[in-house]
Amino acid sequence: MRDTIDLGGISADVVRKKIKNVHLSVYPPDGKVRIAAPLHMELDTIRVFAISKLAWIKSQQRKMQAQERETPREYLDRESHYVWGKRYLLKVIETDAAPVITLKHSKMVLQLRPGTNDERRQEILDGWYREQIKAAVPALFAKWEPLMGVKARGLFVQKMKTKWGSCNPSSGNIRLNTDLAKKPPECLEYIVVHELAHLIEPTHNARFTSLMELFMPKWRHIKEELNNLPVRHEAWGY
Numbered sequence: 175m176r177d178t179i180d181l182g183g184i185s186a187d188v189v190r191k192k193i194k195n196v197h198l199s200v201y202p203p204d205g206k207v208r209i210a211a212p213l214h215m216e217l218d219t220i221r222v223f224a225i226s227k228l229a230w231i232k233s234q235q236r237k238m239q240a241q242e243r244e245t246p247r248e249y250l251d252r253e254s255h256y257v258w259g260k261r262y263l264l265k266v267i268e269t270d271a272a273p274v275i276t277l278k279h280s281k282m283v284l285q286l287r288p289g290t291n292d293e294r295r296q297e298i299l300d301g302w303y304r305e306q307i308k309a310a311v312p313a314l315f316a317k318w319e320p321l322m323g324v325k326a327r328g329l330f331v332q333k334m335k336t337k338w339g340s341c342n343p344s345s346g347n348i349r350l351n352t353d354l355a356k357k358p359p360e361c362l363e364y365i366v367v368h369e370l371a372h373l374i375e376p377t378h379n380a381r382f383t384s385l386m387e388l389f390m391p392k393w394r395h396i397k398e399e400l401n402n403l404p405v406r407h408e409a410w411g412y
Contacts, residue, residue, distance in 0.1 A: 179221050181207070181228055184235075188220055196223050197377055198231070201336040205235030237401075249295040255282050257306070259358030275302045300333060306355040307331045307362070314366045322389060324373040338400065339365040341372035357403055364396040 177188040186207035197210040211220050224231075247253065253264040262282035274285040275298070286298060308331055319325055327346030334340070334351040338361075341348050348369045354362045367390050375382040386393045 177217060179209075179217065179224065181221070181224050181231070184228070184231065186224055188217070190215075193377070195377070195379070196220060198224065198227055200231055200234040200238070205231075205238045206336075207231055247292075247296065249284070249292055249299070255299070256356040257282065257303075258355065259361075273298045275299065300352055303352045303355040304331045307350055307352060310355075310359070310362060311350070311366065314363055315370075318367055318370055318389070322367075322370050322374065324370050326370065326373070339369045341369040341376075343373055343376045346373065357400060360396050361400040361403075364390065364393055364400065367393070 176190070179186050179188055184207060186209055188209045188211055190213045191210050193210060193212055195212070196215070199208045199210075200206070201208060207224075209220060209224060249264065249266065251264060251266055255262050255264055257277060262277060262280055265281045265283045267283060267285045268288040268290075269285055270287060271285065273287070273290075274283075276283045276285075284295070284299070286295065290298075308329070311329055311331075315326060315329075325346070326348045328348070330347060330349045331352055332349060333353070334349065337351065338354060339348065339350045348366075350362075350365060350369075354365060368386065371382060371385045371389065374385060390396075
């Protein structure tokens with residue numbers, strides 16, 4: 175069941191779930207508001223709660239709307255691309271062979287077939303970033319799962335438009351945003367710990383915060399770093 179409420183010019187989507195408390199979220203890049211509420215909670219009660227948080231909502235929206243955007247990608251020589259927080263200049267080599275991406279010093283060498291269009295170039299690069307995440311995560315799981323007393327059952331890496339990661343506590347599956355491979359390594363580690371913590375506490379309540387403080391005391395600093403880094407230039411959807 176889904177409703178929409180107006181908060182003085184700000185639209186908020188309301189989603190009903192089998193939960194005990196109301197959860198308010200503001201999503202990048204434009205600050206879309208989403209409220210998860212118990213199944214039988216009255217809409218007026220939800221609206222009163224959201225209005226009480228209006229100053230916080232507006233503050234989050236201002237931060238997101240001011241966040242730097244990447245310039246549109248053209249996949250041409252000397253274009254800047256990032257891998258684990260480091261800047262590389264793209265070098266495109268056209269040859270009749272399978273696509274390959276390699277890092278050489280400060281260059282990202284993109285080998286592809288002649289005539290490969292921008293859409294396909296983006297697919298090749300996105301696929302390469304996906305593989306970087308898949309290669310990095312097993313060591314992080316091996317480090318954090320025993321410390322936290324949890325076990326993820328499945329890992330999925332994909333382009334995500336509103337989140338850096340997500341967790342389904344019921345299935346034990348964790349999803350990670352492909353773009354994390356562009357960010358400093360500690361950002362991926364923070365998101366992994368965040369999602370593993372959801373296997374203990376599904377919501378972002380006080381217990382969840384205390385778990386993050388226990389396992390990763392500097393998590394707020396890393397979260398701020400991640401959220402201040404440039405995001406894709408596209409208008410993300412919700």
